[in-house]
Amino acid sequence: MLKSVINKEVEVISLGVIDYQEAWDYQEKLFADTIAIKTANRNLEPSERKLTSNYLIYCQHPHVYTLGKSGKESHLLLNEQSLQDHQAKFYKINRGGDITYHGPGQLVAYPILDLDNFFTDIHKYLRFLEEAVILTLADYGMVAGRIAGLTGVWLDFEEQKNPRKICAMGVKCSRWVTMHGLALNVNTDLSYFNHIIPCGIPDKAVTSMQQELNAIVSLAEVEEKLLFYFAKLFGASCHILSHERRY
Template sequence: MQADNINQVSSDEAGIKKVQFLDWGLIDYKEAWDKQEALFDETVRIKTLNRDNKDGIQQPTNDYLIFCEHPHVYTLGKSGKPEHLLLDEQGLEDKHATYYKINRGGDITYHGPGQIVGYPILDLDHFFTDIHKYLRFLEEAIILTLKEYGITAGRTEGQTGVWLDGDDPWAARKICAMGVRCSRWVTMHGFAFNVNADLNYFGNIVPCGIQDKAVTSLNKELGRDIDINETKEILKSKLCQLFEMNLV
């Protein structure tokens, strides 16, 4: 992508932010991570130049919303414990899965086909400089999307992500995990929303370091396979509503 095209993505006169939407489809985790890092690093580079620029000329930064799916992979965040992966190298090979230690917050999680993995790379100076509000907005977008399917979801105190029956210790189950990185108010990484995910893969980890909670997916809750493209469109509309943005 050429820089002169990238720099056209900003805000319109009404204050509605313009965000470039990218759907990378099914993509290797490391490849997606590298592509994320490139967009993230470019935004941080521009912000650093703007900060140090003494002549007052400011180069605009860009905002992105990326959706994708990954082949089976386990990722461990900065605060995670390696022992929360319950497979050795042979076990990973047998499951046709890979494993990465990465630079987001949170513990261990699983990504695989049938998830909507969302990577917002946003310059929060365009929105609000509050990382907790940012996380709550991501959660709320998932909650509102589930409401469209007749499912009531919410949060669990002290835990990031979206839960069903979160206040019931016997029935609580997680449907969306989150882990983000933020530097100079630029975000990367994001969320993994279980739509048609193979939940058996969660049996090989202590999900997000939480030993006494189950995981679930939209298709399990509804008892049928879900049109993931339909779910993507609903989720995109909820994110646009909450963040007051248009996708281009």
């Protein structure tokens, strides 16, 4: 029997406000590096195999719309000139899901994890990400949860009289290595969602912590709470490297 090589340490990297393409390129580099180690390990004896690293990237983006592989470009309601007028960019990307918006005041989290270090179940992975957000929101007195068949985190999710999405999710997973992640609306300018059909769902609203609580919320505090629950759920040991870019 081959000996398993497991690493449950997660390096937390805060990139601050960063252009979407730049953050995407950084994700791709970490993702590719992890895949390369896993590929090389196949041809090595157990004692020679290298540990794969795990990362959690925190950031915010300037105004940008991203369209997942299963999305429809018609769900973007702006043309090229209108995008420029709103100082927004648009990217077709390689995650699952439809269209969403990222912008200032929104907490974006990109876990680059080798799930072989934790568990090889992508549905469990998505539910754990959702649960970390649900528990974080509970600390602010907000009752959030899931709606069957719809990935992400919602308010008014039970009776659904006025369901409101507060956190969108979309991931990519290859060889059990993940990238992309979640976007939690903290102090987000929700008017930018008026220019898309968010996540391809036309009949449900989008909200933010600021709108629900009627107050500006500390993004740094939300980061800390989310990290606490992320570490607890994944059984991970999280280390904040620095608030500087690591590339």
